[in-house]
Amino acid sequence: MISSIVLTTGLLLILIGFWGMLMHRNILRIIIGFSLMSTGTHIVTVAIGYVKNGTAPIIDRVLNMSEAPSRAVDPIPSALVVTAIVIGMAVTAIMLAYTIRLYDSKKTLSIDAFTESKW
Amino acid sequence: MTRRVFAVVAIVLFGFVFATLATSYTEQHSLRRLAESYVQLVPQKLGAPNVITGILLTYRAFDTLGEVAVLFMVGAGVVLVLNVDRWPHAAAHSSEEPRPSSEIVQSGAQFLSPLIAIFAAYIIMNGHLSAGGGFQGGAVIASCVLLVLLVYPHYQLNIEFLTITESVAGVLFVLTGIAGVIVAGGFLDNRILPLGQFGAFFSAGGIPVLSILLGIKVGCELSVILDGFRPGPVGQKDKV
Numbered sequence: 001m002i003s004s005i006v007l008t009t010g011l012l013l014i015l016i017g018f019w020g021m022l023m024h025r026n027i028l029r030i031i032i033g034f035s036l037m038s039t040g041t042h043i044v045t046v047a048i049g050y051v052k053n054g055t056a057p058i059i060d061r062v063l064n065m066s067e068a069p070s071r072a073v074d075p076i077p078s079a080l081v082v083t084a085i086v087i088g089m090a091v092t093a094i095m096l097a098y099t100i101r102l103y104d105s106k107k108t109l110s111i112d113a114f115t116e117s118k119w
Numbered sequence: 120m121t122r123r124v125f126a127v128v129a130i131v132l133f134g135f136v137f138a139t140l141a142t143s144y145t146e147q148h149s150l151r152r153l154a155e156s157y158v159q160l161v162p163q164k165l166g167a168p169n170v171i172t173g174i175l176l177t178y179r180a181f182d183t184l185g186e187v188a189v190l191f192m193v194g195a196g197v198v199l200v201l202n203v204d205r206w207p208h209a210a211a212h213s214s215e216e217p218r219p220s221s222e223i224v225q226s227g228a229q230f231l232s233p234l235i236a237i238f239a240a241y242i243i244m245n246g247h248l249s250a251g252g253g254f255q256g257g258a259v260i261a262s263c264v265l266l267v268l269l270v271y272p273h274y275q276l277n278i279e280f281l282t283i284t285e286s287v288a289g290v291l292f293v294l295t296g297i298a299g300v301i302v303a304g305g306f307l308d309n310r311i312l313p314l315g316q317f318g319a320f321f322s323a324g325g326i327p328v329l330s331i332l333l334g335i336k337v338g339c340e341l342s343v344i345l346d347g348f349r350p351g352p353v354g355q356k357d358k359v
Contacts, residue, residue, distance in 0.1 A: 003146050011137040018133060022126035049154075052146045057170035058249060059162045060318070068162070068170075074147070074154040075161075075170040082175060083186050086254055086337075090193040093344050097200040100348075 003050035010047055013040030027099050027109045031092065038088040042081045049077030166314035167247040167323040173309075175252065176329045180296070180307035187289065187336055194340045197347040220270045228270040235263040243334035247323040253330045257337025264342040268349065276346045285339035292332045295325055
């Protein structure tokens with residue numbers, strides 16, 4: 001149940017981000033849409049790793065080693081998402097850097113002004 | 120107008136696909152075989168209570184190395200894109216001196232930044248015991264740097280020191296990996312150091328070492344990226 005809620009939230013976030021990317025003409029808003037989309041993807045990835053009545057895969061007083069395989073959630077999506085968050089941040093940084101350069105060249109942030117690379 | 124119609128159609132179609140996904144989704148009742156073997160092997164063979172750190176820094180440590188390389192390229196890319204003959208004409212319309220931050224903001228930053236740094240060290244050092252690790256701690260260090268940069272706009276980061284520290288950490292990371300080939304079972308194997316008592320602070324072999332190196336490297340890289348976004352050429356932010 002709980003992971004369905006998380007999954008739906010993540011999918012909604014992806015849709016909102018996609019909508020933002022398609023509807024807005026301001027480059028900064030497009031980047032915000034992209035960030036929303038990638039956050040949604042992370043949430044979806046974590047949600048599909050959930051195991052019913054599972055807990056975090058960290059062995060301590062609450063979760064001992066012998067019962068861990070039956071009570072822990074899937075650790076692989078979590079490990080992947082740690083990677084994905086860092087890469088998403090890196091991509092955002094590069095996009096913002098290019099945005100600064102684009103603004104320098106045309107003094108506007110509207111994507112409609114940059115028609116040279118349009119096919 | 121047609122563009123809007125196309126956008127709406129695309130979003131509705133995506134929404135339809137996602138709705139089907141969400142309604143047909145059922146929770147797993149047990150782990151898949153790969154996940155199950157990870158959950159069993161990481162505590163038993165690697166001596167790390169946190170399974171995710173065990174995967175990130177031993178079984179999938181090669182991915183982590185590649186990811187650090189990506190971060191390095193982004194740092195270099197941001198500096199490259201933003202630093203080319205951009206600032207002479209940008210200096211013209213930023214002639215007036217920015218107002219210094221208020222007393223409250225300055226005191227707050229002075230009080231908080233050491234605490235944030237200590238918290239980052241805690242996160243990095245406990246990566247093998249509880250939630251945390253090199254990436255997370257490095258990001259917290261960068262948030263501390265960001266706070267300082269926001270409060271003191273003229274603060275000069277020692278970029279040279281950051282770059283050298285980052286390179287040394289990267290080289291040591293790879294050397295630790297090669298030591299795994301020589302002493303233990305393979306590249307980036309954590310059993311180069313004794314595993315120690317399960318759950319103790321000094322345990323899990325090479326994982327804390329890799330965590331620290333990763334934390335230093337990520338912290339330095341993110342700080343360089345943050346510094347790249349400030350006006351002025353790298354290393355001489357005061358000139359603008």
